[in-house]
Amino acid sequence: MLKQLKTHITNQLDFLNEGKLLIAISGGIDSVVLTHLCHELNLKMSLAHCNFNLRAKESDADEDLVLELAEDLDLEVFIESFDTENYAKEHKLSIQMAARELRYSWFLELSEQLQFDYILTAHHADDNLETFLINFTRGTGLDGLTGIPEVNGKFVRPLLPFSSEEISEFAKVNHIKWRDDSSNKSVKYLRNKLRHEVIPILKEINPSLLQSFQSTLNNLNDTADIVEESTNAVLKKAIETMDNDHISFKISEFKKLNNPKAYLFEVFKDYGFTEWNDILDLLDAETGKQVFSQTHRLIKNRDHLLLSDINEELSETIKISEEEKQVETPFGTLFFDEADALFGKRTNVIFVDKKELKFPLAIRKYEEGDVFYPLGMSGKKKVSKYFKDEKLSLLDKENTWLLCSGSDIVWVINRRADNRFRVTENTKQILKIELK
Structure with missing residues (x-):
């Protein structure tokens, strides 16, 4: 696996060889193996561990293992303790979403303050499949079916080509010590239910499931490129003006299309809209008609659609x-x-x-x-x-x-x-x- 990762980094992620890296480490098998692999490859790296204080002594034991590993490998390590439950209540989030927000925000803060070039996470091929199935079961567009991006801004996931079985085998052969998160066994979470109950059946039906899935992802990403190219061609004609307040789109350019609803979805999906029939109806609505997302609004204005932020600014005198x-x-x-x-x-x-x-x-x-x-x-x-x-x-x-x-x-x-x-x-x- 070490040789395969070295080849993969050389061919696809060569920038990691020269970068200053921050590895997100939980203490679980995936991130611990990632740490050992990167250390063996002599990459310039430090560790960052989040203690979410959700599992009492278990959380502290995870932290202890990370500290011990950092000492053994002579690596710099950063530890942050979070009151995750209170954060979830204050921001009306699930515990999982609260933990996600806290860790990603902290990782980015660390990278800015200490000038890390990239943040490495230990997502692997099975995580990719789980994410695909979660999006599929909840309903999604093409973007939700194209998998976890290997590079997304500062975040890099070098283990995406590898399965959980390969990671587990590497850990056992090299006598690597890690911590098991007991919450990962609970099937009350959708991801765990898919991991423990659904995916094993799919792998039983198709022992080459991950390889087949990767082939499907490649095809979907190729299709996504075509969709993006076509959408950009429409946008080039449809956008009339763009300034700090709004973007103005010519309605006539959408009406020319065989499937305007599909293009409206591609153009406005990143602004939080969900009511696509209402947005389609805007094309023929009266001037002044509006459709809102939590952050933006679309307004029909004669021959145009106007996209703007929802401005909460007080209109005080x-x-x-x-x-x-x-x-x-x-x-x-x-x-x-x-x-x-x-x-x-x-x-x-x-x-x-x-x-x-x-x-x-x-x-x-x-x-x-x-x-x-x-x-x-x-x-x-x-x-x-x-x-x-x-x-x-x-x-x-x-x-x-x-x-x-x-x-x-x-x-x-x-x-x-x-x-x-x-x-x-x-x-x-x-x-x-x-x-x-």
Whole structure:
């Protein structure tokens, strides 16, 4: 196995030979064997062990074994103790998900602080099969059936080509000591149920199950490449604009497709959406219709779909005193300067009669019933009617702020000034207000 791993690293993961590595070690057979193999290959490495304090004395015994192994191999080791149960309660997670979040977060933190190039985990071929079956039984797209990636950012899994039987045989032949996690025997967890009850039957039906499974994974990954290439070609035509607030997609490009629902899934699956029929219905919905995930939303706006984050930012009022010359806002910086004359014509700059202003000024979001007197027009207009006439999307409306003097609107910022504060021949003091 050592020779096979060396060949695999040379052919597929040669960057590990020069990298500074952090090995995630639980004390179980897989991670202990990975540690011994990497040590035999003279890789530059340290160990990181999480004590989740879930199995009382067993957890402490796991930690002791890791410390003993680090001393025997003369390796640097990092130990972190977690209150996993409380973390799970506070974040409303299962114990398994809480432990996963805690360990991966800590591994990344260690790698950043101590400049480890890669984090190695001991996932193997049987883990890959279990993950495939879990995703399959719960329902998934193609991505859920393409297996655990061997390299995913900083995380590398060099044992993926090897079976649990090969790892176990290596441990026994080399008289390696490890710890068995008693919780791995409990079939109340889906992964363990598949491991102990389902996969043995599949291996009995097909003794070459892992080899057949790897062939299936290779085919699925080839198909995934084709899907990605096709989706990227659609995106190249469909994306019209992209900025910090949203991405705008042309609906017409999706309607041209034979199966728009499949492409909508591929485009928006990474944003947490699950209601794919609702997203398909957006193509023919009225303007303003929305579909939400926990983190994002899709909005129908005339001929476009707008994708944006769900913004939890408070729309609190910002006060501006007469003495302030520069004010930071959620949408940019406002500058206040006295001017001798009007010059230029830009939407991000207005000139007002300072005498007409009542300080402190206020910056706030639009409220139902707001009216202003658009510069260049006679009479007043509801801000909502102005938005409609300007054909602003729901996102544009939500991201529009108002500069106010008392209860009066001075400026629909970056769009239209109010006529009541315009500079006239009687103006004695001109104030220039600019958004940058």
